[in-house]
Amino acid sequence: MPKILFLCTGNSCRSQMAEGWARQLKADTIDAYSAGIETHGLNPNAVKVMAEAGVDITDQKSQHVDDLKHVQFDYVVTVCDNAAESCPVFPGDARVIHCPFDDPPRLARESETEEEGIAHYRRVRDEIRDFVASLPGALENANHG
Numbered sequence: 001m002p003k004i005l006f007l008c009t010g011n012s013c014r015s016q017m018a019e020g021w022a023r024q025l026k027a028d029t030i031d032a033y034s035a036g037i038e039t040h041g042l043n044p045n046a047v048k049v050m051a052e053a054g055v056d057i058t059d060q061k062s063q064h065v066d067d068l069k070h071v072q073f074d075y076v077v078t079v080c081d082n083a084a085e086s087c088p089v090f091p092g093d094a095r096v097i098h099c100p101f102d103d104p105p106r107l108a109r110e111s112e113t114e115e116e117g118i119a120h121y122r123r124v125r126d127e128i129r130d131f132v133a134s135l136p137g138a139l140e141n142a143n144h145g
Contacts, residue, residue, distance in 0.1 A: 002031060003029065004022065005075075007037070007065060012036070013046040016042060016062070017125050018128050018132055019033065020055045020060065023055075026132060026135055033073070037044035037082070040062055042061070045121045046120075047120075049118065050125060053099065057095075078099070080101070080103065099131060
């Protein structure tokens with residue numbers, strides 16, 4: 001079973017959603033982890049919209065990528081541009097794949113209403129669900145770097 005790390009800046013939203021979806025949809029085909037190049041804690045709106053979709057991520061924790069350096073990953077999926085630019089080198093044969101998603105917290109801050117803000121979280125949650133549903137096959141055909 002391939003080990004996949006979802007990496008983003010703060011391991012608070014997008015990478016947490018990806019890990020949650022992977023555990024929900026692909027527990028029998030991939031071993032999912034998430035981390036950040038920093039740790040910002042779980043984003044409460046990410047927790048909320050995942051719960052709306054029936055996925056509980058409250059037991060997941062925001063962790064630094066260095067906390068996982070003992071794990072031999074097959075794939076590292078960067079889900080934001082900052083993580084892609086700052087992605088550390090991983091030992092072994094890990095393929096680094098960049099698959100960016102919009103940043104819901106940033107979009108929500110720019111929104112005029114709370115409902116408009118939470119809609120960004122829901123849209124990105126669903127985009128990440130669709131991506132995770134395509135795993136691991138989509139990674140085998142992806143360009144890496």
